[in-house]
Amino acid sequence: MSKKAFLSANEAAAHGVRLCRPDVVAAYPITPQTTLVEKLADFLADGEADFRYMMVESEHSAMAAALGASMMGARTFTASSSQGLLYMCEMLSYVSGARHPVVMVDANRATATPWNIYGDQRDVFAMRDSGWIMLFAENGQEALDMVIQAYKLAEDPEVMTPVMVNLDGFTLTHTYDLVEIPEQEEVDAFLPPFKTSNKLDLEDPKTLCQTVGPDFHMEGRYLQQQAFEKAKEKIAAYDREYGEMTGRSYGGMIEEYRCEDAELVLVTTGSVSGTTRIVVDCLREEGKKVGMIRVRSYRPFPKEYFDSIKDRFAAMGVIDRSLSFGLEGTLYSEVKAELYGGSAKLVNFIVGLGGRDIPKDLIAMMYDKLDRMQKNEAEEEVQFLGMRW
């Protein structure tokens, strides 16, 4: 029997990590990730988990230690946020290129400067091409479930790619909710012990992190791309398998909410999806044909899905809690690219930077704008909403 507890998403994710029986956790604290790694330290101190906790002097070292541990065949976890993630940047591509299935949580937070400890997603999007699988959770329950599925996905022999689970800073990491915690036996049945031949082994010695020149480098990158293609099927398959076990299934790389007959949809990631869900319900009661598409997997990107809905909706808005200066919202660029040649009218809403609240009326305003676009009224393509002036 699983039990329920009142947990923040950080604590829920920590329970997820505990249930995966990691061998090594290497982490350096940073707001708003700190309570996650503190909770793991609690588990260790209380004898509820058994792993080696490596206290490192920086995030760069945290990821380097995670790489080293994974090279020994250890199931390894780390977590960071914002400047910490940026400081890990160099090691992220070491881990992914060497194909070590480390799992980490990024507590999404604004990047300096001005210094800001609050939530937005500019940190993760800056790491876009690091070669990591990038997943976004909507709430504490999904944070727990996603960490468990992340290990299953990362360690799949056909994937063998590190996974970053993203939790919106404060909105999720420090917000409490009722979370169902699976039993250890359930998780053990879902996630077998980590076994790999890609490790240091005295019986079968190898060179790890070798130099590869122009002669073979591209082939290695091609294999990484193949692994991401494989991951597309696996994300959905493991979501189904986990759903059969726990009754909780989230829909793979994408979740559609009330999109069946929708004409106006918003594309979301992470915690803003919860607010959007409520607004969709309210507008549906008024008879408006609105829906939501939640991107759960940013890398691999649900390319085929977006290709398939080019002409399905009248107007689509993409909510970005990030910004690529000189262009537009990061998610918007990619959604727009996949929808190229389709009939849907498109708009990008930049909101919630540096932890600014994204209230329901702001989401309602977005649907209102989509409604106007459907009636051929002009709207700016890229809009900052919720500004002071």
Added chain:
Amino acid sequence: MNKPAWNKDYQAPSGWDTMFFGASNGVGILPTPNSGFRTFHPVVDQDACIHCNLCWIYCPEGCIEKETGKMVVDMDYCKGCGICANECPRKCISMVKDGEQDE
């Protein structure tokens, strides 16, 4: 010398089935001589050499062997920097353009 010898039998991956995984590979493999960019190489006048070992000490590659009683340069590793020739007090090491004399 504890350096891997140039393994002339090394078979580079020939297809996806033999392509290495991630960044791991076998150990002790020197698939190609580690001196591909050398232009000049040292030639030691063994008769004039007094075995002072200064070239052995100064060689940044550590690729000079002295155990045989002669100063022998491992041409799989020598980068041709010329430090040995510069340091030799008897000036019995000359730098010769690759391809002009035995390497």
